[in-house]
Amino acid sequence: MLNNQRIFVEAIKTYCADHDIAVELRAEGWLIIMQRGERRHFAFGYDIGLNSAVAHRIANDKSATADVLEMAGVPRVPHTVFLNPQLNAFIPPAGSWDAMLKLLERHPDGIVVKPNEGTSGKSVFFVSTRPALELAVNRIFASHLGLAISPYLAIDDEVRVVLIDDAPVVVYAKSRPAIIGDGKHSLLELALTTLSIERRSTVLPGMLADLDKAELDAIPPAGQRRVLNWRHNLETGAQPRLLAKGGVRNACVQLAVSAAQAIGIRFASVDLVRVGEAWQVLEVNSGVVMESLARHHREMVFSVYHAALDKVFGGA
Numbered sequence: 374m375l376n377n378q379r380i381f382v383e384a385i386k387t388y389c390a391d392h393d394i395a396v397e398l399r400a401e402g403w404l405i406i407m408q409r410g411e412r413r414h415f416a417f418g419y420d421i422g423l424n425s426a427v428a429h430r431i432a433n434d435k436s437a438t439a440d441v442l443e444m445a446g447v448p449r450v451p452h453t454v455f456l457n458p459q460l461n462a463f464i465p466p467a468g469s470w471d472a473m474l475k476l477l478e479r480h481p482d483g484i485v486v487k488p489n490e491g492t493s494g495k496s497v498f499f500v501s502t503r504p505a506l507e508l509a510v511n512r513i514f515a516s517h518l519g520l521a522i523s524p525y526l527a528i529d530d531e532v533r534v535v536l537i538d539d540a541p542v543v544v545y546a547k548s549r550p551a552i553i554g555d556g557k558h559s560l561l562e563l564a565l566t567t568l569s570i571e572r573r574s575t576v577l578p579g580m581l582a583d584l585d586k587a588e589l590d591a592i593p594p595a596g597q598r599r600v601l602n603w604r605h606n607l608e609t610g611a612q613p614r615l616l617a618k619g620g621v622r623n624a625c626v627q628l629a630v631s632a633a634q635a636i637g638i639r640f641a642s643v644d645l646v647r648v649g650e651a652w653q654v655l656e657v658n659s660g661v662v663m664e665s666l667a668r669h670h671r672e673m674v675f676s677v678y679h680a681a682l683d684k685v686f687g688g689a
Contacts, residue, residue, distance in 0.1 A: 378402070380667040381419055384678035392686065414685055419660030421640060421681050423537075428638040432659035433490050435521040438636065445635035448628070448653035450646065452521040454489050457514045476522050477506055483525035486510065488517040499525055499583065499603055530647040531605040532616065534629035535661060535677060537640050537684060541626045542677045545613040545666070547605040550576045554593025561589040564601055568610075576601055576610030605646075607665035615670070624652060632657055640681050 382402050389396040389407055397406040405416040416422055420429060431437045436454035443449060453476060455469045477484055483501035486509040496517070498509035513520045535543040550572065552563040561580070568576055579602045580589070593599050605611050616622040629643035632654045642662075644655040661681075667674040 380664050380671070380674055381416075381662075381678065384675045385416060385421075385682065387675065388679050388682045394686070409686070419662050421661070421678070421685065423640040423681060423684055424638050424659050428636050429659040431636050432638055432641060432657045435487070435489050435523075435656060436519075438654075438657050439523075442632055442635055442654055445631070447631045447635050448651065449632075450523050450526065450653055450655050452489075452523045455510075455520050455522065457518045457520075459514075460518060473506060473510065473522060474503065476524075477501075477503065480524040482527070485523050485525050486513065487521055487523075488513055489519035489521040490517070497604065501525075526646060526648050528605065528646045528648060531655070532621075532625045532645045532647075533642050534625055534645065535642045535663075536629060536633050537677075537681055539630045539633060541629070542680060543663075543666070543670075543673060544616045544622050544626060546616055547607065547611040548614050549600045549602055549605055550610045550612070551598055551600045552593070554595055554597040554599060556592065556595035559590045559592055560584075560599060560601075563593070572610055575608060579604060579609040613666055613669055628652055628654065639684070 379402065382398065382405065385405055385407070386396055388394070392409075394407050394409045397408075398404070399406060403418060407414045407416070414422055424432070431441055434454075435452040439449050439452040443451070453472075455473060456464050458464070458469075477500065483499055484506075485497065486500050486506065487497040488495075496513050498505070498512070500506045500509050510520065531547045533543070533545055533547065534541055550564075550568065552560065552567045554563065558566070564576065564580060565573070583603065602609050602611070607613060616625070625645050628645055632643050633639075633641055636657060638657065638659060640659075640661060642658045644658070645652050646655045661677070663674045663677065
């Protein structure tokens with residue numbers, strides 16, 4: 374998808390047309406210039422310009438976010454940052470490899486290795502062995518200046534809360550794709566017959582990347598439910614499920630607001646995970662990306678971006 378075809382760009386163009394605001398796209402839609410009279414406002418990437426520079430930078434840094442939330446007493450998934458060897462002037466003399474190995478040893482269920490900055494959900498690796506760790510580190514450092522390591526968690530539920538000035542505007546759970554075993558067909562066969570053609574393009578690449586041939590060829594027992602991806606990203610096949618008002622939604626909103634207030638961020642999406650009975654913050658994203666959500670709830674996505682722009686332009 375071209376940058377200028379993003380739902381983010383379309384929502385801004387629609388808002389500007391309705392509010393007599395001139396809009397110009399630069400850098401193939403990555404930079405958006407809005408102007409009404411003498412006032413000029415910019416959007417860049419998925420940053421609509423509501424957040425302070427410091428709040429934006431903290432939220433964009435997974436390790437910094439975890440540290441700030443820990444200081445504020447907000448339950449969070451810890452993230453430890455490691456810098457690319459290219460930044461050797463800022464790396465402890467002992468280096469990083471031993472520290473990474475200690476984290477792997479400390480978490481026998483595995484660790485998750487991912488770029489320390491960014492919101493794309495790409496280059497995220499589940500690691501349980503030293504060779505896998507080395508491969509993940511090399512791949513991330515090939516294109517990023519830092520990575521973050523967090524413990525792998527057997528997540529029962531993941532919820533995203535989108536906030537504007539502490540008010541929840543979208544709250545949805547991410548339901549991972551799954552199959553039910555029949556005792557006759559392999560995991561891959563069941564995935565191919567269960568998934569729609571549209572979902573295969575998002576679910577199958579993750580399966581093939583994460584599972585070896587033996588796991589794909591294994592025949593799940595009849596009645597056994599098997600999730601097809603350990604990730605909860607909509608981009609890898611998870612489905613959004615809007616949460617109705619009630620206990621779970623209220624608890625998630627309260628925790629998300631606490632996280633946003635700790636960072637001092639106005640417009641953000643907060644990812645929360647439940648392990649057992651405990652909810653904790655996984656990430657806070659300053660760039661509110663809703664391209665995948667728009668495939669299911671297009672008008673809702675438009676309304677969120679328009680509400681954020683109302684804050685920018687005073688609702689006029």
